[in-house]
Amino acid sequence: MDLFANLATGFGAAVTPVNLGFCLFGCLIGTLIGVLPGIGPIATIAMLLPVTFGLSPLGALIMLAGIYYGAQYGGSTTAILVNLPGESSSVVTCIDGYQMAQKGRAGAALAIAAVGSFIAGCVGTVLIAAFAPVLAAFAVKFRSPEYFALMLFGLIAAVILAHGSVIKAVGMVILGLLVGLVGTESQSATARFTFGVPELYDGVDFVPLAMGLFGLAEILSNLDRSRDRRPAATMISTLWPSREEIRRAAPAVARGTMIGALLGILPGGGAVLASFAAYTLEKKTSRYAAEFGKGAVEGVAAPEAANNAGAQTSFIPLLTLGIPSNPVMALMMGAMLIQGIAPGTAIISERPELFWGMVASMWVGNLMLIVINLPLIGIWVRLLRVPYRMLFPCIVVLCCVGAYSVNSSTFLILMMAGFALLGYVFGKLGCEGAPFLLGFVLGPLMEENFRRSMVLSFGDPTIFLRRPISLCILLAALALIALIVVPQFRTRRDEAFQE
Amino acid sequence: MVRVRSPQDFWAGILFIVFGGAALWISRGYAFGSLTKMGPGYLPTALSWALVAVGGVLMLRALAIDGPAIERSLVAPQLFILAAIVVFALAIERLGLALAVVLVAVTSSLASRDMRWGETLALAVGIAALCVLLFVHLLGQPFTVWAF
Numbered sequence: 001m002d003l004f005a006n007l008a009t010g011f012g013a014a015v016t017p018v019n020l021g022f023c024l025f026g027c028l029i030g031t032l033i034g035v036l037p038g039i040g041p042i043a044t045i046a047m048l049l050p051v052t053f054g055l056s057p058l059g060a061l062i063m064l065a066g067i068y069y070g071a072q073y074g075g076s077t078t079a080i081l082v083n084l085p086g087e088s089s090s091v092v093t094c095i096d097g098y099q100m101a102q103k104g105r106a107g108a109a110l111a112i113a114a115v116g117s118f119i120a121g122c123v124g125t126v127l128i129a130a131f132a133p134v135l136a137a138f139a140v141k142f143r144s145p146e147y148f149a150l151m152l153f154g155l156i157a158a159v160i161l162a163h164g165s166v167i168k169a170v171g172m173v174i175l176g177l178l179v180g181l182v183g184t185e186s187q188s189a190t191a192r193f194t195f196g197v198p199e200l201y202d203g204v205d206f207v208p209l210a211m212g213l214f215g216l217a218e219i220l221s222n223l224d225r226s227r228d229r230r231p232a233a234t235m236i237s238t239l240w241p242s243r244e245e246i247r248r249a250a251p252a253v254a255r256g257t258m259i260g261a262l263l264g265i266l267p268g269g270g271a272v273l274a275s276f277a278a279y280t281l282e283k284k285t286s287r288y289a290a291e292f293g294k295g296a297v298e299g300v301a302a303p304e305a306a307n308n309a310g311a312q313t314s315f316i317p318l319l320t321l322g323i324p325s326n327p328v329m330a331l332m333m334g335a336m337l338i339q340g341i342a343p344g345t346a347i348i349s350e351r352p353e354l355f356w357g358m359v360a361s362m363w364v365g366n367l368m369l370i371v372i373n374l375p376l377i378g379i380w381v382r383l384l385r386v387p388y389r390m391l392f393p394c395i396v397v398l399c400c401v402g403a404y405s406v407n408s409s410t411f412l413i414l415m416m417a418g419f420a421l422l423g424y425v426f427g428k429l430g431c432e433g434a435p436f437l438l439g440f441v442l443g444p445l446m447e448e449n450f451r452r453s454m455v456l457s458f459g460d461p462t463i464f465l466r467r468p469i470s471l472c473i474l475l476a477a478l479a480l481i482a483l484i485v486v487p488q489f490r491t492r493r494d495e496a497f498q499e
Numbered sequence: 500m501v502r503v504r505s506p507q508d509f510w511a512g513i514l515f516i517v518f519g520g521a522a523l524w525i526s527r528g529y530a531f532g533s534l535t536k537m538g539p540g541y542l543p544t545a546l547s548w549a550l551v552a553v554g555g556v557l558m559l560r561a562l563a564i565d566g567p568a569i570e571r572s573l574v575a576p577q578l579f580i581l582a583a584i585v586v587f588a589l590a591i592e593r594l595g596l597a598l599a600v601v602l603v604a605v606t607s608s609l610a611s612r613d614m615r616w617g618e619t620l621a622l623a624v625g626i627a628a629l630c631v632l633l634f635v636h637l638l639g640q641p642f643t644v645w646a647f
Contacts, residue, residue, distance in 0.1 A: 054638050165508070167560075171515045171553040178522050178546050185539035190529055192539060193522070216580065223576035223610055389611035390622055396580060396607040397600050397626050400587040405640050413588040417581050424577065428569055429511040451537050459535030 003129060010356025014364060019059055023361050026063035027368045030070015034077070035380045037084045038222050038388055039395060041071040043215035045331045047395070049207050049338065050402040057339040058354055062361040064335055065315070068328050069121060069362065072271055072308045073369045076113040077380055080106060080300070081236075089271040089307040092279040096292060096299030103295050108241035112249045112297060113304040114373045120257040120305035121366035124312025127261055128319070129359050132348065136320040139345045144452035145463050147321075149470040151446050153477040154267035154323055158438050160484050161268040169435045172426070176436035179204055180443025187451070199411045206334040208403040208416035209440065213433045214327070215399050216416065217423025219392045236381075239374060241297075249301040252282055256302035260309030265316050270326035274310030275303035312362060318343055319355060323442070327434045330441040505566025508557050515554030523547040576610035583607035595646035596635065600627040 013019070033044045045064050052060035075087025080097035093113065100109040142150070159169040182193040183203030194200040241249065259281060260274035282302045283292045292299050315332070317325045322344030324330040336343050341351065348355045373380070403416045423433050457463035464470050503509045522543060532538025583606035590599035604623035608614050634640045 051633070051638060054640075167553060167557055168508070168511055171511065171550060171557065174546055174550045174553060175515070175518060178518070178543065178550065181543055181546070185529075187537075188530065188539050190539035192529060192543060193525055216584075220577045220580055223580070224570065224573050389608065389613060390618070392580075392610070393604045393607045393619075393622060394626055396583055397603050397630065400584055400591075400603055401596070401600065401630055401634060404587075404591055405634060405642070408641070410588040410591065413584060413591075417584040417588075420584070421577075421581060425514070426511070428507075428572065429514070430507045430567070431511050447542050450542075454534050454537060459533060461534065 006133075006352065006356050007129065007360060009352055010358075010360035013058060013353040013357030014062065014360040018056075019062055019357070019361065020364070022055070022059040022063040023066050023365050024368055026066020027070040027365050027372060029063075030067040030072075031074035031369065031372050031380065032383065033067070034071035034074020034090075035086050035383055036386070036391065037078060037086050038218065038391065040087055040214075040218070041068045042327050042331065043211070043218055043395070044071075045328060045335075046207065046210035046215055047398045047402055049210070049331065049335055050405040052335055053338065053405070057336075057341055058357045060335055060339060061332070061354070061358055062365075064332060065358060065362060066365045068271075068332075069308060069311045069365065070369055070372075072304075072311050073114060073117050073373050074380065075307075076117070076300070076304050077110060077373070077377065078384065080109045080113065081381060082384060087271075089275045089311075090304070091272075092275050092303045093300055095279075096294075096296050099293065099295035100297070100300065105241075105245075105295070107236040107239040108245055109297075109300050110236065110377060111239045111241055111374060112245065112253075112301050114370055116249065116253040116256065116301045116305040117308040118366050118370045119253055120260060120309035121312055121369075122363060123257050124261055124264070124309045125359055125362045125366070127313055128316055128362070129356075132316050132320050132355070132359075135316065136345045136348045139321050142321075142345070142469065143467075144449040144456065145467050145470045146473065147323075148446060148449040148453055149464055149473040149477075150321060150323060151442050151449070153473050153480075154317075154325060155435075155438060155442060156477045156480055157266060157268035158326070158435055159268070160480055161266070161273055164430055164432060166484060168429075168431045172431050172433075172435040173439040176439025176441075177443040177446070179209075179436075180440040181447065186448070197411060199407075199409050199415075203444070204415070204440070205406055205412055206337075206441075207406050208412045209419050210331060210334070210437065211399040211402060212416040212419030213423040213437065215395055216420035217427060217433065219395060220420060220424040221427050222388065222392070236377065239377075245297045248288070248297045252298035252301040253305040255281065256305030257309045259302075260306030261313045263306075264310035264313030265325075267317060267323065267325040270314045270328065271307040271311040274306040278302040278306030308366075315358075319347055319358075320345060322347075324438065327437045330437050333441060501562055503561055505561040505564055506569050507561075508564075508566050509561035510569065512554045512556070512558030512561060515550050515557065517554075519547045519550030519554060523551070576612075579610035580607050583610075592643075593646060596642045596644050597627050597631055598645075600630050 033039045044067055071087050075090035076093050078084050078086030079090040079093040080101050083094050083098035085091040085094055097109050155173050182200055184191050184201050256278040259278045263274045263277055282298045286298055288296055314325050314329055317323050318329045324333045333343050403413045406412055453463055526540050526543035529540030530538035531540045583603045586606050587599050587603045590602050601623045604626050605619055608619040631644055635642050
């Protein structure tokens with residue numbers, strides 16, 4: 001069968017000493033930043049982008065992917081042991097995970113979270129291997145109207161599924177689209193919004209923007225809260241869950257994996273949304289509903305499985321359509337472009353070793369992570385004692401050196417400071433950086449595809465409605481908008497984010 | 500007298516209007532074109548108007564619907580971090596990587612209220628050594644380690 005031949009290619013490419021090293025390094029960094037509150041995968045991947053300049057494309061992607069799903073493992077450790085989310089995708093794990101720890105079941109909760117993540121990760125990898133080629137083959141028929149419709153759908157979904165106010169997310173997307181237009185316009189070579197700065201002629205550079213908006217802005221807002229006094233971590237006695245706990249966790253892991261995998265593929269989805277949705281579903285449908293919030297095993301198993309499944313499957317839209325579904329994928333897309341790889345339908349057919357190598361590395365990485373997380377848990381717990389006042393100067397240094405290493409320009413360093421301030425101010429006003437980043441990445445692509453569609457149809461905007469696939473995508477987008485207008489869904493959405 | 504009931508939304512709206520208005524002002528010089536032959540000014544103008552509209556709605560709505568207050572900013576720590584970045588931009592070409600990193604680490608550490616000099620200096624020297632090792636020796640980036 002084709003799949004096995006392909007997987008053999010993938011393992012051949014991924015299981016070389018160098019690539020295994022990158023995979024291990026990515027997983028270790030991912031676990032580290034997952035455990036440490038105050039720094040997440042977006043900021044970390046942005047900071048490590050300059051480091052990947054000199055690596056092989058496959059090595060770079062394997063490492064960056066490892067950071068994202070590694071963070072899903074590490075986040076649960078902090079959530080369970082200190083009642084702080086190490087990662088935004090493990091916010092819900094705090095609720096029941098910490099309660100389990102209070103009852104002396106910390107080890108069991110950690111084991112269930114790790115094993116649940118591992119199972120979900122394996123399923124997610126299989127889903128990518130099975131569906132991505134099919135989707136890519138289907139998407140070969142796509143022309144610019146379909147791509148434009150798809151990107152529009154992605155942006156709308158990102159807005160609706162984002163936390164907080166929908167209208168503010170719309171504003172951030174538009175602002176991101178505008179910033180994405182900075183630079184020399186392709187048709188007429190007009191320099192737009194460049195203020196005569198040569199560094200802006202090729203557009204706003206992705207690396208300083210992402211580091212400023214996520215890495216540094218996060219530090220600026222953290223410094224307003226004095227959070228250096230961290231509560232002591234709970235002690236762990238045994239890592240073995242009881243038979244009763246396993247019996248209850250197993251189906252929750254299965255449900256969490258399903259929800260996570262599904263929401264991961266959706267544009268705007270990913271690990272965070274997946275964990276929230278899985279927790280809400282468990283709480284609504286469980287026979288043990290009364291136990292939720294008091295240490296229910298399902299409340300740890302389902303969201304932890306979901307966030308890892310979601311982290312894996314969110315690679316599908318990027319690898320098949322070239323459309324990033326969340327900010328982390330936008331960064332992965334940036335990493336691919338830096339390596340000279342155009343994300344899109346052609347990746348699987350033209351660079352099979354790259355695609356299958358990544359898929360294989362994800363499975364290997366999940367295997368590494370379960371070892372990194374369970375037997376070595378003591379090391380990570382000790383790391384929690386590193387105070388924030390020693391952590392954030394390191395991040396500032398890495399961002400500065402990284403921004404300068406893009407092309408040895410001090411302008412980019414100052415621009416990064418500007419985006420840090422922008423991200424901080426907008427954060428204070430309850431506006432998220434994620435929709436901004438997606439708008440920024442998709443802006444130039446959307447303009448190009450819209451322009452081509454208009455040339456194709458001689459300026460008739462109904463072309464989007466006359467092509468069946470693009471019509472379907474637009475109808476789906478409309479359905480999403482309708483959902484948000486329906487008051488019932490709206491309250492449920494608010495409820496889900498409040499948990 | 501109109502009262503702002505949702506300060507976060509109100510100021511977010513103002514910012515959107517300011518950014519949209521500025522973008523509109525700058526893009527007035529770009530050729531607009533038509534749907535068939537979109538000029539370089541087509542999308543910037545359309546998006547700027549959309550941003551101003553979103554900002555307007557947000558601002559007006561903030562007068563009618565209650566919302567959370569804006570969380571207070573301490574200002575000083577944020578200024579230290581931003582200053583550290585500017586210091587790096589000034590120092591990297593004049594002093595070289597090693598000293599620039601030390602300066603950034605020390606300046607940004609000042610942002611924390613429980614900063615300790617001994618610890619900070621040790622940390623700064625440690626990160627500087629790591630940066631030189633990682634970026635110059637392992638990744639081969641063309642940095643000047645010492646500029647003098």
